[in-house]
Amino acid sequence: MDLVFLPALLLAALFLANRQQQHQRIIWLAKLLQPFEIEKLMEQVSTGYLRALGESDAERSEPIWNNLRLTEQRLSTQLERLAAQVAREDASQARISRWPVAAALAARWLPVNTLDLRSLMALHAQGVAEALSNPEALSRRDQAYRLSAELFLFQHSCHWYCRSQTVASARLLARHQTAYAQVLQAVSERTRQGYRALVAAG
Numbered sequence: 001m002d003l004v005f006l007p008a009l010l011l012a013a014l015f016l017a018n019r020q021q022q023h024q025r026i027i028w029l030a031k032l033l034q035p036f037e038i039e040k041l042m043e044q045v046s047t048g049y050l051r052a053l054g055e056s057d058a059e060r061s062e063p064i065w066n067n068l069r070l071t072e073q074r075l076s077t078q079l080e081r082l083a084a085q086v087a088r089e090d091a092s093q094a095r096i097s098r099w100p101v102a103a104a105l106a107a108r109w110l111p112v113n114t115l116d117l118r119s120l121m122a123l124h125a126q127g128v129a130e131a132l133s134n135p136e137a138l139s140r141r142d143q144a145y146r147l148s149a150e151l152f153l154f155q156h157s158c159h160w161y162c163r164s165q166t167v168a169s170a171r172l173l174a175r176h177q178t179a180y181a182q183v184l185q186a187v188s189e190r191t192r193q194g195y196r197a198l199v200a201a202g
Helices: 002-033 038-054 058-087 103-109 117-133 140-162 165-176 180-186 189-200
Strands: 095-097 114-116
Touching (some): 002 103, 058 140, 140 189
Antiparallel strands (some): 095 114
């Protein structure tokens, strides 16, 4: 009986300790996000894109695209400010574990297999800013698709930090009906290369 009970007890303790670490991470990230309106602006941009893309008449969609420009720029500015704020945080707090199990706990006690949220936030802010500057002269529809992917990847990193990569990918699929691999293919080449380098390093 003891041989069965002891492993179960250890697993329960591990689960509870990981949940506690997750809770602390959620509070820490929420505190950093609190001064900003990033989630609200992302919702406004996403809703606006759906409205604009749903119009078959260019004369009806063009005013929607134009009205979105200020919201897009505000969102980009706030992401840059968030990245700057996160960059000032302690490295130990910004670690993201690559472990698929008990990731929040592993990030604290197994720092070898981690990546840095600060670097990811800088990359995401840069990716959104680049998508808005549109150096490839994408159509407004393709630009919206690119920017959406950049924002989805930002969300994925936030969820990965708070929970795990597995949970983040599942939430991405559930919320946006988009797979993690699809998002990586839709972001800019610079974002994709930089992201893969950060995720693979360590």
